[in-house]
Amino acid sequence: MATVGRAVGVFPRPGFFEYLWSWLTTVDHKRIGILYGLTTTAYLLVGGLEALLIRIQLAHPESRFLDPDTYNQIFTMHGLTMIFLVAMGYNATFFNLVVPLQLGARDVAFPRLNAFSYWGFLFGSLLLNLGWLWGQAPGVGWFAYANLTSVQYTPGLGTDFYVMGLQVLGISSIASALNFLVTIINLRAPGMTMFKLPVFSWMTLVVSVLIITAFPPFTVGLIEVMFDRLFGTNFFNPAAGGNPVLWQHLFWVFGHPEVYILVLPAMGIVSEVLPVFARKPLFGYPFVVFSGIFIGFLGWGVWAHHMFAVGLGPVANSVFAITTMLIAVPTGVKVFNWLGTLWGGHIQLKTPLYFAALGFIAPFIIGGVTGVMHPVVPSDYQQTDTYFVVAHFHYVVMPIVAAFFAGFYYWLPKYTGRLLDEGLGKVHFWLFFIGTNLTFGSQIIVGFLGMPRRNYTYPAGLGWEPWNLLSTIGAFLIGLSVVVFVVNVLKSLRSGQVAGPDPWDGRTLEWLTSSPPPVYNFAEIPVVRHRDELWARKYGAHGERVGAHNPPNPGSELQIHLPRPSYYPLVAALGIAIGFLGAVLIRPAEVGGLGPLGWAVVVLGALITVGGLYGWAFEPAE
Amino acid sequence: MAEVAHAEHYTSTGIDHRKVLMWLFLGSECLFFGSLIATYQVYRGQSLVGPHPHEIFNIAYTSISAFVLLMSSLTMALAVNSIRLGNLPATRVWLLLTALQGSIFVGGQVFEFTTFVAHGLSLQVNLFGTTFFVLTGFHGAHVTVGIIMLFSLLFASVLGRLGPAQALTVEIVGLYWHFVDIVWIVIFTVVYLLPY
Numbered sequence: 001m002a003t004v005g006r007a008v009g010v011f012p013r014p015g016f017f018e019y020l021w022s023w024l025t026t027v028d029h030k031r032i033g034i035l036y037g038l039t040t041t042a043y044l045l046v047g048g049l050e051a052l053l054i055r056i057q058l059a060h061p062e063s064r065f066l067d068p069d070t071y072n073q074i075f076t077m078h079g080l081t082m083i084f085l086v087a088m089g090y091n092a093t094f095f096n097l098v099v100p101l102q103l104g105a106r107d108v109a110f111p112r113l114n115a116f117s118y119w120g121f122l123f124g125s126l127l128l129n130l131g132w133l134w135g136q137a138p139g140v141g142w143f144a145y146a147n148l149t150s151v152q153y154t155p156g157l158g159t160d161f162y163v164m165g166l167q168v169l170g171i172s173s174i175a176s177a178l179n180f181l182v183t184i185i186n187l188r189a190p191g192m193t194m195f196k197l198p199v200f201s202w203m204t205l206v207v208s209v210l211i212i213t214a215f216p217p218f219t220v221g222l223i224e225v226m227f228d229r230l231f232g233t234n235f236f237n238p239a240a241g242g243n244p245v246l247w248q249h250l251f252w253v254f255g256h257p258e259v260y261i262l263v264l265p266a267m268g269i270v271s272e273v274l275p276v277f278a279r280k281p282l283f284g285y286p287f288v289v290f291s292g293i294f295i296g297f298l299g300w301g302v303w304a305h306h307m308f309a310v311g312l313g314p315v316a317n318s319v320f321a322i323t324t325m326l327i328a329v330p331t332g333v334k335v336f337n338w339l340g341t342l343w344g345g346h347i348q349l350k351t352p353l354y355f356a357a358l359g360f361i362a363p364f365i366i367g368g369v370t371g372v373m374h375p376v377v378p379s380d381y382q383q384t385d386t387y388f389v390v391a392h393f394h395y396v397v398m399p400i401v402a403a404f405f406a407g408f409y410y411w412l413p414k415y416t417g418r419l420l421d422e423g424l425g426k427v428h429f430w431l432f433f434i435g436t437n438l439t440f441g442s443q444i445i446v447g448f449l450g451m452p453r454r455n456y457t458y459p460a461g462l463g464w465e466p467w468n469l470l471s472t473i474g475a476f477l478i479g480l481s482v483v484v485f486v487v488n489v490l491k492s493l494r495s496g497q498v499a500g501p502d503p504w505d506g507r508t509l510e511w512l513t514s515s516p517p518p519v520y521n522f523a524e525i526p527v528v529r530h531r532d533e534l535w536a537r538k539y540g541a542h543g544e545r546v547g548a549h550n551p552p553n554p555g556s557e558l559q560i561h562l563p564r565p566s567y568y569p570l571v572a573a574l575g576i577a578i579g580f581l582g583a584v585l586i587r588p589a590e591v592g593g594l595g596p597l598g599w600a601v602v603v604l605g606a607l608i609t610v611g612g613l614y615g616w617a618f619e620p621a622e
Numbered sequence: 623m624a625e626v627a628h629a630e631h632y633t634s635t636g637i638d639h640r641k642v643l644m645w646l647f648l649g650s651e652c653l654f655f656g657s658l659i660a661t662y663q664v665y666r667g668q669s670l671v672g673p674h675p676h677e678i679f680n681i682a683y684t685s686i687s688a689f690v691l692l693m694s695s696l697t698m699a700l701a702v703n704s705i706r707l708g709n710l711p712a713t714r715v716w717l718l719l720t721a722l723q724g725s726i727f728v729g730g731q732v733f734e735f736t737t738f739v740a741h742g743l744s745l746q747v748n749l750f751g752t753t754f755f756v757l758t759g760f761h762g763a764h765v766t767v768g769i770i771m772l773f774s775l776l777f778a779s780v781l782g783r784l785g786p787a788q789a790l791t792v793e794i795v796g797l798y799w800h801f802v803d804i805v806w807i808v809i810f811t812v813v814y815l816l817p818y
Binding site for chain 1: 632635639651654656665748753760
């Protein structure tokens with residue numbers, strides 16, 4: 001059944017519930033991308049609020065604003081929220097908003113699986129945060145080292161919410177990564193060979209491979225923690241011979257590829273934005289692509305650099321030191337290719353370029369340089385567990401956030417049909433840029449002065465006070481910049497300049513269709529002959545102006561088969577989340593669980609899941 | 623462009639989406655079982671108290687159930703062949719035989735677990751119990767999911783919704799089934815056959 005566009009005449013103004021239902025059952029990658037974007041932005045505000053609470057606490061020595069236990073929960077949830085919900089959430093947002101359009105496809109390969117991934121993300125993120133209602137959010141750090149996670153040391157429900165929330169998020173991430181892998185492998189427009197694939201789609205491919213390979217070891221680690229906590233097994237119980245270092249291996253063999261899962265899409269965004277605003281092709285496309293692949297590959301061989309202080313011995317430490325230093329090579333190659341792209345270009349100083357060039361590349365180099373200092377093992381022994389490490393990885397992740405902002409200023413007009421305001425955009429950029437450097441530049445120095453991380457307060461008189469105060473002021477500037485961004489988006493929705501199909505004179509296929517794109521994306525699937533296909537269509541492969549857009553042709557609508565809406569993905573995802581909630585509630589009543597009654601919730605969740613999956617499997621897809 | 627008007631049938635590689643999805647999923651599963659097996663190997667021979675593997679394993683018994691599971695891959699392949707040829711009765715027979723052999727394996731595992739528990743091996747007693755039950759248990763759960771998929775195919779065939787047009791669906795279930803068998807070859811070798 002093909003329902004294209006809105007039914008005319010019967011319900012010209014659909015009611016609220018009909019509208020809501022259309023979002024709950026949507027399988028359209030564009031709508032799912034918007035849902036991801038809204039959910040993730042909500043978590044950006046939550047995670048940012050947590051960061052501000054941390055900075056208020058640390059602004060002055062001997063502060064009593066937060067008690068130690070609350071501080072542990074807030075810094076843990078800040079990390080979990082920013083990594084799993086914000087960075088991975090925005091990644092999924094851009095995968096959905098950009099990749100099918102860049103490929104010249106009508107949707108992803110599995111539209112219902114895509115909806116399932118979103119609902120799994122939403123319910124998993126709620127489960128991860130549900131501990132706040134018990135006053136027991138996870139408080140063991142995002143790395144949750146064994147055997148702090150044993151019932152002996154963390155008897156409360158916080159660690160259970162950590163385990164179960166991340167399991168649901170992991171299922172959602174793997175489902176989404178599998179979907180985008182098949183989409184990129186199988187749904188490229190005719191003629192789009194792998195080396196005509198836009199770089200953002202390439203990085204999506206690499207990241208998806210990392211997700212489907214890095215999450216399973218983490219899943220197994222979480223299963224082992226769960227069994228230790230619920231069934232009294234001995235995986236991380238030293239009294240029975242268990243080795244807590246095993247958890248560190250399972251965690252970091254996931255955790256380090258996870259860093260590249262976060263950064264590679266940002267590099268993809270930058271590689272899309274720079275050529276458009278330099279009005280030049282990307283310099284050294286094959287080098288950028290192969291460097292991304294090489295980073296993804298090497299990302300598997302560096303995990304123990306998180307464990308130098310554990311005592312693995314000089315051989316292991318040396319091997320991981322060398323592989324870690326090696327990663328600087330492809331990263332440096334990328335940076336020089338971006339510089340080469342800008343060099344000699346007709347540079348258009350628009351907000352996306354501010355965020356991509358100044359917001360990403362420049363601070364990311366600081367993050368990279370501080371990163372290369374860590375694999376020098378003796379030096380790492382001094383830096384480990386200080387604010388120097390905190391400053392280093394925030395100089396890696398804040399540029400990622402800047403790249404997301406670049407992506408929003410660049411691609412949001414494709415979906416809203418309206419440009420964001422350039423003036424507010426530059427205010428947003430400078431607040432963000434100055435705030436970031438103030439916050440984390442101060443932390444580089446206070447780290448060198450020896451201030452330990454993760455402690456809820458610090459004594460006066462060690463020379464740490466001015467840097468901490470500066471850091472807090474910077475954090476509030478970042479917070480203010482995000483408010484400016486939200487205002488800018490709202491203003492653009494109300495009264496932004498109309499974008500048109502191709503506001504930036506773009507190079508890739510997403511600018512070929514209208515803004516916002518029709519539900520079927522392209523009336524006719526484009527045939528690709530060039531790496532910068534749209535640019536070649538507009539200006540010819542050698543610079544002569546040849547043609548124009550092909551606007552969507554409403555006459556051919558009826559021939560297009562679209563997947564029909566389905567609520568089964570939502571049901572299946574809800575069932576999985578209820579099942580994992582039940583697994584939290586199995587914990588005894590003294591700590592806030594339901595005891596054996598929790599099993600009833602597990603069974604209920606399993607039944608809902610099975611019902612959802614069978615409905616899904618036997619429902620006609622179109 | 624007549625052939626691209628039906629975009630849902632066009633694929634860049636010429637391979638169906640679902641088949642690519644299953645192969646990628648199985649790649650992901652390799653890492654899942656790899657991590658469980660790695661955990662087992664890290665704790666191999668590290669138990670502080672008994673029962674130890676050589677005290678309770680019955681290699682002959684487990685070899686027979688492993689043989690049954692491996693033979694089920696043969697009947698699975700025959701089922702795929704039959705549905706391609708459009709021979710629905712034969713497909714049903716082979717699917718049923720595959721599911722029955724899988725059930726014999728899982729039943730054998732339940733009996734084995736029960737026997738081990740009677741000999742004092744539990745999830746909690748030592749590292750061997752912890753890692754053995756979790757590794758083989760997750761494999762058994764995968765076989766069980768495969769059996770459910772096979773019975774779902776049989777159910778669909780009873781409803782008249784399984785024919786040569788769905789040969790690919792049977793093949794994809796077969797891919798999963800063969801994968802689960804191959805994983806058992808590795809687990810059986812590592813857990814039962816390698817000397818402690």
